Amino acid sequence: MRKILMGTALWLLAAPAALAQTVTDFRLDNGLDVVVIEDHRAPVAVQMMWYRIGAADEPPGHSGIAHFFEHLMFKATDDLAAGEFSDTVEAQGGSDNAFTSWDYTAYYQRVAADRLDLMMKLEAERMRDLQLTDEVVATERNVILEERNQRTDSDPGSLFSEQTRAAQYLNHPYGIPVIGWRHEIEQLNRADAEAFYKTYYAPNNAVLIVAGDVRPDDVRKMAEAHYGPLKPTPDIPPRLRPQEPPQLAERRLEMRDARVSEPFMMRSYLAPHRQSGNQKEAAALVYLAELLGGSGTTSLLAKKLQFEDPKAVYSYAFYDGTALDSGSFGFGLAPLPGVPPHEAEAAMDQVVADFMAAGPDPAAFARIKTQLGASEIYAQDNVEALARRYGEALSVGLTVEDIKAWPEVLQSVTPDDVMEAARKVLDRRAAVTGWLLPEEDAQ
Amino acid sequence: MICAMIRKMAVVLAVLASPAMAEIKVQEVTSPGGIKAWLVEDHGIPFTALELRFRGGTSLDAPGKRGAVNLMTGLIEEGAAEMNAQKFAESRDALAAEFKFDASADAVSVSARMLTQNRAQAAELLRLALTQPRFDADAVERVRGQVLSILRANAKDPGALAGETFDKLAFGDHPYGTSGNGTIDSVTALTREDILAAHQGALTRDRVYVAAVGDITPEDLGALLDHLLADLPETGAPLPGPAPVGLTGGITVTDFPTPQAVVMFGQQGIERDDPDYFAAFVLNEILGGDRFGSRLMTELREKRGLTYGVGTYLADYDQADLMLGQFATDNRTVGEAVDILRAEWAKAAQGVTEAELAAAKTYLTGAYPLRFDGNGPIANILVGMQMVGLPVDYSATRNARIEAVTLDDVKRVAARLIQPDGLRIVVVGQPQGLPDTP
Numbered sequence: 001m002r003k004i005l006m007g008t009a010l011w012l013l014a015a016p017a018a019l020a021q022t023v024t025d026f027r028l029d030n031g032l033d034v035v036v037i038e039d040h041r042a043p044v045a046v047q048m049m050w051y052r053i054g055a056a057d058e059p060p061g062h063s064g065i066a067h068f069f070e071h072l073m074f075k076a077t078d079d080l081a082a083g084e085f086s087d088t089v090e091a092q093g094g095s096d097n098a099f100t101s102w103d104y105t106a107y108y109q110r111v112a113a114d115r116l117d118l119m120m121k122l123e124a125e126r127m128r129d130l131q132l133t134d135e136v137v138a139t140e141r142n143v144i145l146e147e148r149n150q151r152t153d154s155d156p157g158s159l160f161s162e163q164t165r166a167a168q169y170l171n172h173p174y175g176i177p178v179i180g181w182r183h184e185i186e187q188l189n190r191a192d193a194e195a196f197y198k199t200y201y202a203p204n205n206a207v208l209i210v211a212g213d214v215r216p217d218d219v220r221k222m223a224e225a226h227y228g229p230l231k232p233t234p235d236i237p238p239r240l241r242p243q244e245p246p247q248l249a250e251r252r253l254e255m256r257d258a259r260v261s262e263p264f265m266m267r268s269y270l271a272p273h274r275q276s277g278n279q280k281e282a283a284a285l286v287y288l289a290e291l292l293g294g295s296g297t298t299s300l301l302a303k304k305l306q307f308e309d310p311k312a313v314y315s316y317a318f319y320d321g322t323a324l325d326s327g328s329f330g331f332g333l334a335p336l337p338g339v340p341p342h343e344a345e346a347a348m349d350q351v352v353a354d355f356m357a358a359g360p361d362p363a364a365f366a367r368i369k370t371q372l373g374a375s376e377i378y379a380q381d382n383v384e385a386l387a388r389r390y391g392e393a394l395s396v397g398l399t400v401e402d403i404k405a406w407p408e409v410l411q412s413v414t415p416d417d418v419m420e421a422a423r424k425v426l427d428r429r430a431a432v433t434g435w436l437l438p439e440e441d442a443q
Numbered sequence: 444m445i446c447a448m449i450r451k452m453a454v455v456l457a458v459l460a461s462p463a464m465a466e467i468k469v470q471e472v473t474s475p476g477g478i479k480a481w482l483v484e485d486h487g488i489p490f491t492a493l494e495l496r497f498r499g500g501t502s503l504d505a506p507g508k509r510g511a512v513n514l515m516t517g518l519i520e521e522g523a524a525e526m527n528a529q530k531f532a533e534s535r536d537a538l539a540a541e542f543k544f545d546a547s548a549d550a551v552s553v554s555a556r557m558l559t560q561n562r563a564q565a566a567e568l569l570r571l572a573l574t575q576p577r578f579d580a581d582a583v584e585r586v587r588g589q590v591l592s593i594l595r596a597n598a599k600d601p602g603a604l605a606g607e608t609f610d611k612l613a614f615g616d617h618p619y620g621t622s623g624n625g626t627i628d629s630v631t632a633l634t635r636e637d638i639l640a641a642h643q644g645a646l647t648r649d650r651v652y653v654a655a656v657g658d659i660t661p662e663d664l665g666a667l668l669d670h671l672l673a674d675l676p677e678t679g680a681p682l683p684g685p686a687p688v689g690l691t692g693g694i695t696v697t698d699f700p701t702p703q704a705v706v707m708f709g710q711q712g713i714e715r716d717d718p719d720y721f722a723a724f725v726l727n728e729i730l731g732g733d734r735f736g737s738r739l740m741t742e743l744r745e746k747r748g749l750t751y752g753v754g755t756y757l758a759d760y761d762q763a764d765l766m767l768g769q770f771a772t773d774n775r776t777v778g779e780a781v782d783i784l785r786a787e788w789a790k791a792a793q794g795v796t797e798a799e800l801a802a803a804k805t806y807l808t809g810a811y812p813l814r815f816d817g818n819g820p821i822a823n824i825l826v827g828m829q830m831v832g833l834p835v836d837y838s839a840t841r842n843a844r845i846e847a848v849t850l851d852d853v854k855r856v857a858a859r860l861i862q863p864d865g866l867r868i869v870v871v872g873q874p875q876g877l878p879d880t881p
Contacts (some may be wrong), residue, residue: 093809142748374539
């Protein structure tokens with residue numbers, strides 16, 4: 001069996017890039033970047049408008065304004081009543097929504113491809129002409145407080161990750177939660193919202209992604225008609241966020257909550273991110289996360305901590321490298337009942353230390369390379385995910401060429417690259433380690 | 444090794460006529476061995492999505508063995524034939540194949556994605572997992588530990604607690620009345636023999652439904668299915684029988700310390716093959732469907748900011764039908780939100796307006812073709828259609844059935860279906876000023 005499998009791996013290595021989707025990009029005169037991803041299998045189109053503005057760009061003391069504004073974008077403009085945007089999309093059988101992160105805020109609609117023109121008309125309308133009232137702002141603020149209640153305050157795991165994230169960043173605004181701190185959400189008002197809107201919602205601060213059963217020439221014509229007339233903001237502030245000082249001491253935290261049933265550990269490190277023209281280190285860290293804690297069965301942590309000498313219910317590693325200022329790398333660990341947290345953590349540290357000494361298992365490295373290659377085949381089946389891939393990367397300073405090159409960069413990673421990146425990142429002095437514990441364990 | 448036998452393929456073509464999906468052709472394939480499957484051939488991307496569903500699911504658990512089917516399902520990928528869990532996972536990953544196994548109240552689902560270049564090897568691995576799972580002692584303990592961890596977490600999760608409370612009120616002693624995950628006690632007591640019995644009872648040829656979408660021909664699919672399923676038992680454990688819905692109107696409060704209460708509500712639903720099902724479906728869309736513009740979303744979120752989201756749906760199980768909904772709101776506003784919910788429920792019994800009906804129809808008919816995007820999602824839809832007994836040309840006629848719903852149809856079904864006094868509301872939290880009316 002195994003012999004056949006290895007042959008398969010080699011085949012994939014030879015041909016990962018032959019399957020790329022047709023992607024076209026151009027820029028309108030007012031600075032709006034446009035990317036068209038063609039997929040003609042079904043007569044569906046996705047429009048996504050990505051603004052290069054997120055929670056890490058918020059003025060101090062106004063956390064949550066970027067996300068709050070995402071909600072307000074569904075309210076009235078000078079030509080549309082409140083709710084009319086979504087009503088119009090739904091009347092076409094489409095779906096629409098939006099999401100906010102630290103580096104971007106994005107809006108999208110999914111419709112039959114022949115309704116794209118109408119979607120552009122709507123999206124262009126709210127880029128510059130939103131009309132807010134105090135009442136609308138007050139009601140939506142309540143919705144957001146309930147959203148925070150539901151997603152964060154009702155979930156000790158979310159509260160814990162909010163706390164560990166805040167501990168990770170001494171100075172950079174990546175340490176604030178996207179939804180905002182409750183006491184600051186409560187103070188957000190119309191003046192904040194309008195100032196934010198006027199500054200950042202502009203064609204020269206946005207990326208338009210259109211994906212699906214569309215032709216680049218048609219998209220260009222429609223985009224020029226609807227977005228072309230919008231005036232750019234001449235003085236968009238550069239995205240110069242306060243940067244982290246060197247971290248010299250590990251930060252540790254312990255949080256207890258009555259709603260927690262079993263201990264859980266999270267360890268995170270600042271890590272290099274994908275940079276335009278230089279994605280090799282980030283690609284190596286993708287492998288590092290997969291090797292140490294990707295698969296719940298065959299990764300090193302799973303093998304050692306769940307199979308050979310069971311200490312954990314589960315364990316994993318993660319890496320997020322698509323960001324403007326910094327990536328993050330880390331581990332999660334849930335000890336088996338009866339295994340003291342410090343013992344489980346020590347066992348995890350030992351696995352990592354052994355890996356640093358021995359390097360990756362060649363067979364495991366080859367499997368991961370094969371899977372990363374195959375994921376490009378599977379990725380073609382989901383044009384919306386492809387659109388997100390482009391929107392996210394373009395919002396954090398990468399180029400279309402970087403995105404197209406990424407699968408090749410991944411295939412070019414060597415075990416030496418992985419170890420070099422691992423030595424750089426896995427420094428305990430630059431880590432945050434947090435334990436989330438049940439209340440009854442107190443003292 | 445794929446069996447060499449004379450291939451007789453029965454293929455029926457159904458062309459879906461909806462304008463936005465003109466190119467999707469569903470073929471009804473019968474393998475030489477007699478297994479029926481629905482297939483959409485699409486050779487654009489070199490992989491195939493295969494979806495299997497075995498009717499029965501966790502409701503097949505034997506008395507006292509709650510959680511056996513769920514634990515068994517979690518163990519299918521933990522070693523097969525000569526391979527232990529590690530070897531099995533390594534083989535699967537080296538092929539870049541993806542298998543997912545899941546147990547719900549009515550079915551065990553298998554979702555596979557296999558590259559064309561190594562499909563035979565991937566299918567062989569899947570066959571070994573389905574037909575020769577090892578259920579090694581260490582694997583059983585490991586996965587049992589994962590299930591127990593989930594059960595302990597659910598005991599402190601307001602959403603899970605609301606669901607369990609509601610199911611108990613609705614279904615009592617029927618399997619639907621308890622979680623298919625089992626309880627700490629029942630899962631702790633399960634033996635390897637129980638797991639073997641669950642495997643023999645739940646994965647059987649007489650209750651399997653199959654859909655495939657992607658880079659595969661009817662002939663290859665037929666051969667693949669015959670090989671994949673040949674060694675499964677012909678028949679299995681008996682289905683549990685109808686589950687009478689025992690809900691009465693009122694409020695059940697479970698005290699739980701959390702800033703925001705979870706509110707789950709529901710009543711008797713309507714059968715999938717009821718002549719008025721589509722009218723009820725449209726009514727539900729208007730009352731609490733998945734749009735910003737539904738009545739409940741408008742009243743609770745858009746006008747008053749009481750919740751982040753609210754939705755209702757027709758929950759059609761194999762053995763029961765419910766109409767359900769859920770939202771979460773601050774403990775201080777549960778009373779206000781519940782009053783609005785009850786008022787809207789009573790109002791819905793009166794029917795809807797012409798404008799609401801028109802808007803819902805436009806949305807539902809427009810949104811339907813958009814669901815058919817991607818090989819995996821299409822396979823999932825096609826196998827779901829088979830599970831509820833829909834014909835192979837259903838997708839082509841479905842929008843016409845929505846269009847045919849009249850204002851009178853909705854009025855008639857609203858009066859019959861909606862029970863303003865029969866709505867049971869379960870609240871988990873510490874709601875202020877809300878009486879418990881058992």
